[in-house]
Amino acid sequence: MKDTIESLRFRITKRFGTKTVLKDFGLEVRGRQFITFLGPSGCGKSTALNILAGLIPATDGDVWIDGERIDHLPPEKRGFGMVFQNYALFPHMTVYSNIAFGLQLQRRPAAEIRERVGQMLDLVQLPGFEERYPSQLSGGQQQRIAIARALVLHPRLLLLDEPLSNLDAKLRIEMRAEIKRLHTNLGLTSIYVTHDQTEALSLSDWVVVMRDGILMQAGTAQEIHDQPRNVFVADFMGFRNFFPVQVASVGPEGVVEGTGNGMRIRGRTRHALGPGAAAVAAIRPDDVQVGEHLGGPNAFHGKVDIVEYLGRENEVILTLEAGPRLWVHTPERVVPGESVMVVFPPEKVIFLPPDGEGVSA
Template sequence: MTAAATRRPGTPAGRPGRFETLRLDGVSRSFGGHEALADLDLTIRRGEFIALLGPSGCGKSTALNCLAGLLPLTRGSIWQDEARLDVLPPERRGFGMVFQNYALFPHLSVRRNIAFGLQMRKVPRAELRRRVDEALRLVHLQEQAGKLPGQLSGGQQQRVAIARAVVLEPSLVLMDEPLSNLDAKLRLEMRTEIRRLHQSLGLTTVYVTHDQEEALSLADRLVVLRAGRVQQIGPPEQLHAEPANWHVADFMGYRNLLPLTAGPRRGAGIVVEIEGHELVGTPVGDPAPGSAVMAAVRPEDLIIGPGLPATVEVVEYQGREVAVEARTAGGIALSLLSADRPAVGDRIAVTVEPRRLLVFPS
């Protein structure tokens, strides 16, 4: 099928227009027989902020590169409304991309870096100047316009990279772990900037990250990947409170993952036993009594009080609360947060509300 045959009527060949939906149908990519991405089905609505989330090697950057046209598909297709995109080269998809390493030209000024893509598209000089000035204003870099990238901080360089992408007025902005090289304070500041630009410019954004806090704060919907396959898609609130399986729970902050055996049902709950101590949890899926399960609970949901005995091994001050690592007599490690400050070596007991302990089939 030729590019001309797949182009939507009225859309210029060199620059696909704004879209209502961008659809990935069974998008797959293999490397030497290994499937790095398998059967990704995703529909992105205009104006959405989508975060691809997962550990290293899960397929999130592969998915982004397939969208960008930097990797050909092994299987599947990509559609912008009724126009097929995966047959088009990267420069004809009309997307902007922000890379992890910024990829700025070191010998060009901030202004010339931002203008580069417009020059390649032969945008008239007056229009180019107007759009670059507006991009500089949006990312608060008017005073740095004449500087070289090497004279800027990491956060300023990242803002240049974002401005260079959005100045093209792309139908989609692709961001590949853009904040991973910044320190903690700058990451927080840039998260706010990215969300502000997304909203103020009406962008559609696909954002790759391994940081669940970053994804929760930025995205309208999350796509959690593991070993190249989608585990769950949904709004942040849903994935945070209702992970579909223990792999998603692990990535959404349920640091205590306990391989146990399911006991009997108790009302809507299910009993699990840890070293002779019973806890009641909320079943996810349908774990059968006597089957292997994974019990998951967040550190902030473990409560110091009558319950499972443990010994404090590590205490970390974190401002209003402390992070505590404790271990049971049978060697199970537990992570919890507490407003109290136990000492290393203290004997404590912990428990959890049934709705905060999720029990997954293992």
């Protein structure tokens, strides 16, 4: 394999007509990493990837690789590989011809093409599939061929746009591991687009969370998961419960207390929230404890509204005595109408700026 990149830096604005779909979307990352663009449908992930690939022009901005500006180069001069959601294999061509296509354009000797196609088929674990047509392959096999077709050209940067979203849940998990294996074994730099937070967290060294064309937060998977910077990222990362509060007191090491809706909530924060500031206290459904004999800080009464059995645990929706609704995942057996005590362990509660703030990088 040819060497991958050492660094990538870009800042892009993109408008379609009067609609701005990427607003100064920028990033600076080291190479040899698995990077994901994560965000809801329509937030601009594919547009950003296509601009990096050179498939569509940016309205404004620049893209730099290893200190060299590359946004004026046509796609074929960038040396990137691309894998799309719908595989985009040539249906009238065999697996062999699909993978060989780029090498033939480069007028490589026939013997070299044969060898490299064979190596790629071994790599994606489909040896002997040369003469099949795409219609004779399963979705997972087609996606392996699409990956082989991208990798055979030894791309210095691999771009993948929701490559697994057409596959069923079980195959998705298998192929996810497969992509990570290839990335690691070949020492690639990969940018992977997805709207699935589990996929992003399990694959990535570096996660970039986007909303409406704006970078909301970039960090390691663990940072994004444990320390979302704002309400949007927290919501995307599974903090289902949000309580508007006013900060009552601030202690050492980010300990903070707030009041709202007649509740006094203790948590921690990484933001400069002074007494009197408006904030949002957030907790995941999995982190709420349910039981009769609970007490201490953050203990509240509630009444069970809905119980949904999920197998190992229940999803419970209850109404807190103070008024707000609460989503809980608990192995405890509770029934609708029952009164229960819930506790938010203070170390699991994060305080964030009100929604719409906490965005700047």
